[in-house]
Amino acid sequence: MSSLSFRSRAFSLSALAIFALSVSASGPINIASADQAGSPSVQQIIDALKPRKTRGLSVKPTQAEVERAKVIDDLKTKAASRGLSVPEREELAKAVSDKPSLDFVIYFDFNSATISSRSKASLDALGTALQDDSLKGASIMVAGHTDAKGRSEYNQTLSERRADSVRKYLNDKFNIPTGDLTVVGYGAEHLKDKASPYASVNRRVQIVNLTDAKAASASKPISDPAQ
Numbered sequence: 001m002s003s004l005s006f007r008s009r010a011f012s013l014s015a016l017a018i019f020a021l022s023v024s025a026s027g028p029i030n031i032a033s034a035d036q037a038g039s040p041s042v043q044q045i046i047d048a049l050k051p052r053k054t055r056g057l058s059v060k061p062t063q064a065e066v067e068r069a070k071v072i073d074d075l076k077t078k079a080a081s082r083g084l085s086v087p088e089r090e091e092l093a094k095a096v097s098d099k100p101s102l103d104f105v106i107y108f109d110f111n112s113a114t115i116s117s118r119s120k121a122s123l124d125a126l127g128t129a130l131q132d133d134s135l136k137g138a139s140i141m142v143a144g145h146t147d148a149k150g151r152s153e154y155n156q157t158l159s160e161r162r163a164d165s166v167r168k169y170l171n172d173k174f175n176i177p178t179g180d181l182t183v184v185g186y187g188a189e190h191l192k193d194k195a196s197p198y199a200s201v202n203r204r205v206q207i208v209n210l211t212d213a214k215a216a217s218a219s220k221p222i223s224d225p226a227q
Helices: 044-047 063-081 086-095 117-131 150-175 213-219
Strands: 016-025 106-110 140-143 182-185 204-209
Touching: 044 117, 063 086, 063 182, 106 117, 106 150, 106 204, 117 150, 140 150, 150 182, 150 204
Parallel strands: 016 204, 140 182
Antiparallel strands: 016 106, 140 204
16 A cells, blocks of 8 residues: 555535545545645646556566456446446456545535536546646556445445546546446446445545556667757
């Protein structure tokens, strides 16, 4: 787990439902809510989501890395056309567990997938970060999570709808291609605080950079040393 942490305080639920965007480098990084400490900066988001170089680019990937990349690609393709089954969601969660990721709080209208205006600043920072050269063209997973309240089928559907609202916002306002944004709904299957299954910290959307460092480096244009 990354030691970097920007923690937010508890929020009361009035007419709004709270989601947290969760993304991690080697574990989740928590970014405080816009209400408590301001929106996360674009640079904080870039630093949290950019691929980490673990070995030299000339080193061939291991068989396990190749197989994991294939699992991710296969499930991304399935998620683009239909909702993933429980076993598929679990397989994807395991495959992306060490990918760069980030946490911040996003508000939605109560019992709805409509993003509150209170969260526009945070999403604008995310959209701007995804346009940076270090993240442009990256394959990003937007995964919704809920607390344990209510029926599991409803929670799973709501988490997916809210994640899709984030994808639509990033596409509409920042032209992030929808093909670069994979939406998955987990409902209450992956509680962040298992000891408090109804806690607001469990209501979140997870943003994960699925692109590895080698692929990201290969996609960057080579600069002219004379310039």
